[in-house]
Amino acid sequence: MKEKYIKVILISTFSVAVIGLGYVYKDEVKSFIKKVFGGNLFFDKSLQWWREGSWGIKTYNALMELHPDFRGQVKKFFDEVEKELGIRMIITSGFRTPSQQAALNESIQASPNYSFHQYGFAIDVNGMKEGQIIIQQNSSRQKWIDSGIVNIAKKNGLEWGVNDGDSDRVHFFVRPKGKTASQLYALLKEGKTDSKGYVVV
Ligand SMILES: [Zn+2]
Numbered sequence: 203m204k205e206k207y208i209k210v211i212l213i214s215t216f217s218v219a220v221i222g223l224g225y226v227y228k229d230e231v232k233s234f235i236k237k238v239f240g241g242n243l244f245f246d247k248s249l250q251w252w253r254e255g256s257w258g259i260k261t262y263n264a265l266m267e268l269h270p271d272f273r274g275q276v277k278k279f280f281d282e283v284e285k286e287l288g289i290r291m292i293i294t295s296g297f298r299t300p301s302q303q304a305a306l307n308e309s310i311q312a313s314p315n316y317s318f319h320q321y322g323f324a325i326d327v328n329g330m331k332e333g334q335i336i337i338q339q340n341s342s343r344q345k346w347i348d349s350g351i352v353n354i355a356k357k358n359g360l361e362w363g364v365n366d367g368d369s370d371r372v373h374f375f376v377r378p379k380g381k382t383a384s385q386l387y388a389l390l391k392e393g394k395t396d397s398k399g400y401v402v403v
Contacts, residue, residue, distance in 0.1 A: 257292045257330065264296035269322030269400050271378055276325060279358040279374075287350050288331065294372065295319065295326040316383045321390070321401050324375035339372045346371050378403040 224231055265273055280291040298306070298319040318324035329337035329351060337349055343364055346352055352362050355374050363373030378386075381403060389401045396402055 255333070258290075261291070261293045264293035264325070267297040267322065268325070269297075269378070271403065272323050272376060275358055275360065275376065279355055279360060282354045282358065283329070283351055286354065289329040289336070289349070289351065290331070291327050291329055291351070292335075293325050294328055296324070297322040315387045315390075318375040318377075318383050318386075321378075321383070321386045323378055323386075324373060326370075326372040327374060328372065339370075341371065343369070343371060 265276060268276060276293075283289050283291050296319070298317065300315060300320060303315075303317050303320050319326075328335050328339075329349065337345060337351065346362075346364070352364075355362060360374045360376055363370030363375070381389075386401050386403070389395075389403070394402045
């Protein structure tokens, strides 16, 4: 009986200590969770719609494959487009491995290793309304601009494929810390990657 009593006191004291420390170091705990889970994405209810329908799920999965430094920015871009324009953005292509990139090389401009897709810093997107795709690759440059999507992307620090000297209208990307794709490739070759293989910029 006495032993049981001591056990209860020990467990309670331990629990109170853990909760107390957790509270005192709440910022550290938060940043640890952020580091492990790649941002607040898992805890964000506004992402619920991403899981609706097959494109929602594909988009959510593609988002989670992007470089951890880029995910939050894309999410904010998409959330703002939906809120301000009523358009849901979907990702048709995000992170690509070198072989996937090479296979696409015939039809697109960037060669293997020199595409931001390969480092998880580029997305190809379409816009949807009421379950229908309303803006895509063959929509005119003007239609993309008039839609307001390009503006919201820029506001969130993303560059547009059309501004990059080519005419890839579905392509949005960032140059992390101003780096070019070949500089990212150099980092990759030097082995400057995290445990999941993302280049550390
Ligand atoms: Zn692209």
